[in-house]
Amino acid sequence: MRASMLRLIRSRSSSAASRPHLLRRAYGSESVPERKVAVLGAAGGIGQPLALLMKLNPLVSQLALYDIAGTPGVAADVGHINTRSEVAGYVGEEQLGQALEGSDVVIIPAGVPRKPGMTRDDLFNINAGIVKSLCTAIAKYCPNAVVNMISNPVNSTVPIAAEVFKKAGTYNEKKLFGVTTLDVVRAKTFYAGKAKVPVEEVNVPVVGGHAGITILPLFSQAVPKANLADEDIKALTKRTQDGGTEVVEAKAGKGSATLSMAYAGALFADACLKGLNGVPDVVECSFVQSSIITELPFFASKVKLGKNGVEEVLELGPMSDYEKQGLEILIPELKASIEKGIKFANQ
Ligand SMILES: NC(=O)C1=CN([C@@H]2O[C@H](COP(=O)(O)OP(=O)(O)OC[C@H]3O[C@@H](n4cnc5c(N)ncnc54)[C@H](O)[C@@H]3O)[C@@H](O)[C@H]2O)C=CC1
Numbered sequence: 001m002r003a004s005m006l007r008l009i010r011s012r013s014s015s016a017a018s019r020p021h022l023l024r025r026a027y028g029s030e031s032v033p034e035r036k037v038a039v040l041g042a043a044g045g046i047g048q049p050l051a052l053l054m055k056l057n058p059l060v061s062q063l064a065l066y067d068i069a070g071t072p073g074v075a076a077d078v079g080h081i082n083t084r085s086e087v088a089g090y091v092g093e094e095q096l097g098q099a100l101e102g103s104d105v106v107i108i109p110a111g112v113p114r115k116p117g118m119t120r121d122d123l124f125n126i127n128a129g130i131v132k133s134l135c136t137a138i139a140k141y142c143p144n145a146v147v148n149m150i151s152n153p154v155n156s157t158v159p160i161a162a163e164v165f166k167k168a169g170t171y172n173e174k175k176l177f178g179v180t181t182l183d184v185v186r187a188k189t190f191y192a193g194k195a196k197v198p199v200e201e202v203n204v205p206v207v208g209g210h211a212g213i214t215i216l217p218l219f220s221q222a223v224p225k226a227n228l229a230d231e232d233i234k235a236l237t238k239r240t241q242d243g244g245t246e247v248v249e250a251k252a253g254k255g256s257a258t259l260s261m262a263y264a265g266a267l268f269a270d271a272c273l274k275g276l277n278g279v280p281d282v283v284e285c286s287f288v289q290s291s292i293i294t295e296l297p298f299f300a301s302k303v304k305l306g307k308n309g310v311e312e313v314l315e316l317g318p319m320s321d322y323e324k325q326g327l328e329i330l331i332p333e334l335k336a337s338i339e340k341g342i343k344f345a346n347q
């Protein structure tokens, strides 16, 4: 009986999937509203797989793919996938407004990636300007959108975005997120491997920022619990902090993490969409405006997502002495990166 019902549901959903108008009705306007997502930098290493993953997300009804070149091809390609969203490609600054108009969520993986030997801060000179101009357009064309900042250095690009929005009079601190999900994804993977627990059951908060020692995984709060030696925790912490560099070196000049980042970016955007749609108890780590945790104006921590973006910035919770020390050490570096971003945006 149960099996036959399941078959019926499956066959209904697959036949609806081949007829988009039915699918839209099946999603219902109340439970799954129309949502437009724009990806800026959509033809890049992250942008393309991220476009694919967002096309697979049933919460998206319109997918706008913007880049300075190459988006018509990406949009034509992704647009053939028989899922809910309508896809459109926009290329060049004159089409940026159209790409952004009506967006609920804007994801920004635009900018240059690292090569071996570079720090994320070495990307500042090029990426700061790109982020500034894209955020100026966001303030103009979709001032109420949730912004997911992927472009590095995140510790500076998020403060730049905040300053641009403040100047335009559109800043809403609840709607600006630095995407640090890849740090969480890595911490989960590395912890599962070391603790020999099923990776799908693992959760590890990662706080601080998104560069080197500013990335602080809280393995003392990891679940499922495992009694790992201090040396193991130190090695896991270092590997999580250096995860990006591990990929940069392995790619040997061909860029940085793209596929795992697209996965992480899609996961975080999905959480934002769920929050906007009123799904309760959506919690993810993210680099946001923060006043309760440290004296710094921005900090990554667990954040509860809701209909207006950030619903609550959650406390760090109990930390080991090693983690407390890590927190103390990261503050000056994170502070300098935040200040660098603020200064750039105001010059
Ligand atoms: N937050 C995180 O955890 C991570 C962040 N990143 C960062 O993401 C960024 C993108 O990385 P990739 O996709 O690998 O680089 P990529 O070079 O493959 O792609 C970047 C794309 O941005 C586009 N672009 C450049 N200027 C633009 C503008 N003004 N408007 C729109 N698009 C523009 C380029 O045309 C290109 O298609 C880098 O800054 C990288 O460091 C990468 C991995 C993880």
Ligand SMILES: O=C([O-])CC(=O)C(=O)O
Pocket (backbone or CB within 6 Å): 113, 114, 120, 152, 182, 243, 244, 245, 247, 248, 256, 257
């Ligand atoms: O390391 C990089 O340059 C890209 C990045 O942010 C990451 O992979 O975490």
